Amino acid sequence: xxxxxxxxxxxxxxxxxxxxxxxxxxxxxxxxxxxxxxxxxxxxxxxxxxxxxxxxxxxxxxxxxxxxxxxxxxxxxxxxxxxxxxxxxxxxxxxxxxxxxxxxxxxxxxxxxxxxxxxxxxxxxxxxxxxxxxxxxxxxxxxxxxxxxxxxxxxxxxxxxxxxxxxxxxxxxxxxxxxxxxxxxxxx
Amino acid sequence: xxxxxxxxxxxxxxxxxxxxxxxxxxxxxxxxxxxxxxxxxxxxxxxxxxxxxxxxxxxxxxxxxxxxxxxxxxxxxxxxxxxxxxxxxxxxxxxxxxxxxxxxxxxxxxxxxxxxxxxxxxxxxxxxxxxxxxxxxxxxxxxxxxxxxxxxxxxxxxxxxxxxxxxxxxxxxxxxxxxxxxxxxxxxxxxxxxxxxxxxxxxxxxxxxxxxxxxxxxxxxxxxxxxxxxxxxxxxxxxxxxxxxxxxxxxxxxxxxxxxxxxxxxxxxxxxxxxxxxxx
Numbered sequence: 258x259x260x261x262x263x264x265x266x267x268x269x270x271x272x273x274x275x276x277x278x279x280x281x282x283x284x285x286x287x288x289x290x291x292x293x294x295x296x297x298x299x300x301x302x303x304x305x306x307x308x309x310x311x312x313x314x315x316x317x318x319x320x321x322x323x324x325x326x327x328x329x330x331x332x333x334x335x336x337x338x339x340x341x342x343x344x345x346x347x348x349x350x351x352x353x354x355x356x357x358x359x360x361x362x363x364x365x366x367x368x369x370x371x372x373x374x375x376x377x378x379x380x381x382x383x384x385x386x387x388x389x390x391x392x393x394x395x396x397x398x399x400x401x402x403x404x405x406x407x408x409x410x411x412x413x414x415x416x417x418x419x420x421x422x423x424x425x426x427x428x429x430x431x432x433x434x435x436x437x438x439x440x441x442x443x444x445x
Numbered sequence: 446x447x448x449x450x451x452x453x454x455x456x457x458x459x460x461x462x463x464x465x466x467x468x469x470x471x472x473x474x475x476x477x478x479x480x481x482x483x484x485x486x487x488x489x490x491x492x493x494x495x496x497x498x499x500x501x502x503x504x505x506x507x508x509x510x511x512x513x514x515x516x517x518x519x520x521x522x523x524x525x526x527x528x529x530x531x532x533x534x535x536x537x538x539x540x541x542x543x544x545x546x547x548x549x550x551x552x553x554x555x556x557x558x559x560x561x562x563x564x565x566x567x568x569x570x571x572x573x574x575x576x577x578x579x580x581x582x583x584x585x586x587x588x589x590x591x592x593x594x595x596x597x598x599x600x601x602x603x604x605x606x607x608x609x610x611x612x613x614x615x616x617x618x619x620x621x622x623x624x625x626x627x628x629x630x631x632x633x634x635x636x637x638x639x640x641x642x643x644x645x646x647x648x649x650x651x652x653x654x655x656x657x658x659x660x661x662x663x664x665x666x667x668x669x670x671x672x673x674x675x676x677x678x679x680x681x682x683x684x685x686x687x688x689x690x691x692x693x694x695x696x697x698x699x700x701x702x703x704x705x706x707x708x709x710x711x712x713x714x715x716x717x718x719x720x721x722x723x724x725x
Binding site: 321332378 | 472473495
């Protein structure tokens with residue numbers, strides 16, 4: 258099995274398990290009056306680790322899965338998470354941030370984009386839920402709550418995906434060890 | 446090569462966004478019959494998995510609920526504690542107000558029964574209780590500014606408590622009946638025997654009626670009231686008929702009459718100073 262197939266399988270398993278945990282457990286637990294939302298964190302982490310192309314596809318898959326699981330208007334979550342996955346991948350490609358708090362900021366931004374994007378789409382589609390301070394408060398609390406779990410979620414996703422990633426740092430380390438720290442091309 | 450990658454990436458993004466929009470349009474408002482069939486079929490397949498996952502994750506779910514409940518209970522407990530403290534303060538204030546009202550009512554009843562109005566009664570509160578076994582003074586919050594003088598008699602709703610021995614503009618010191626220097630002319634309300642009320646030696650909480658000419662006439666349970674006259678040089682002058690206490694024992698061997706004070710001299714609240722008692 259080549260790396261690309263391995264990555265696709267791992268992403269599919271990640272999407273299935275994360276949506277299942279979100280629907281079966283996390284969505285039912287309210288902390289400070291709001292739910293944590295694993296989906297934007299997982300999509301952003303996967304997009305950040307695998308790139309914009311895979312991130313967008315993964316986000317679309319996770320979103321579609323959620324649309325189906327929550328029996329709501331198809332395509333809403335799919336559209337929002339496509340953009341989140343793509344955006345996270347582009348951040349990595351353009352900036353390649355290495356700071357230790359990057360996962361936290363990434364999680365907060367992904368949650369904010371997902372929450373605001375979802376709210377805009379729902380309102381555009383004629384949702385009757387009240388738009389006001391309550392909605393803003395819930396979005397802000399959701400972002401805060403997700404920021405708390407962003408780092409561990411990113412670590413788990415990274416641990417799961419890293420064996421299938423082409424730029425696996427462990428491989429780089431292994432290669433460095435066997436070649437004395439130099440690329441075989443640079444040997445005299 | 447790079448352009449190709451960029452084009453591919455953008456094309457995929459456009460494709461996925463377009464697909465999402467098509468899905469939204471198709472399923473919006475219940476118009477997409479086929480899509481809804483797919484959706485319900487998906488739910489049929491996924492529901493058992495969700496149920497299983499939910500059961501597996503129940504302990505985690507319960508743990509988080511428990512933590513949430515603990516925080517909620519903790520904040521509720523703090524709120525209830527604050528409310529309880531506020532209610533306690535309110536109850537204490539109400540009880541103090543009720544006690545003060547009850548004392549004042551009793552005092553005014555005594556004033557009216559014994560016709561003490563001409564004696565210039567001034568209401569006051571005890572602001573410093575007797576401190577320790579050897580102290581038999583209290584401080585009240587009325588002084589010369591209210592017309593209080595040295596040697597004015599002081600009563601409380603239960604009876605005589607003592608005499609003013611020092612006066613400041615807004616406070617005064619009252620020496621209680623159980624002070625060794627105290628002496629009040631008294632009469633047995635049944636036998637009309639006269640005597641002098643002094644503290645019982647060695648017993649701070651009891652009084653003794655001295656100089657009784659016929660102690661055999663005095664019986665246990667008799668009420669001792671103020672005489673309304675000075676029986677000895679040392680006696681303080683009180684209007685007649687104010688309750689001092691009740692006879693608890695009469696000793697035939699040394700003609701001693703022991704009296705239990707009617708007022709609780711260790712816990713005094715509202716008192717009245719009789720500021721205009723005419724000299725005998």
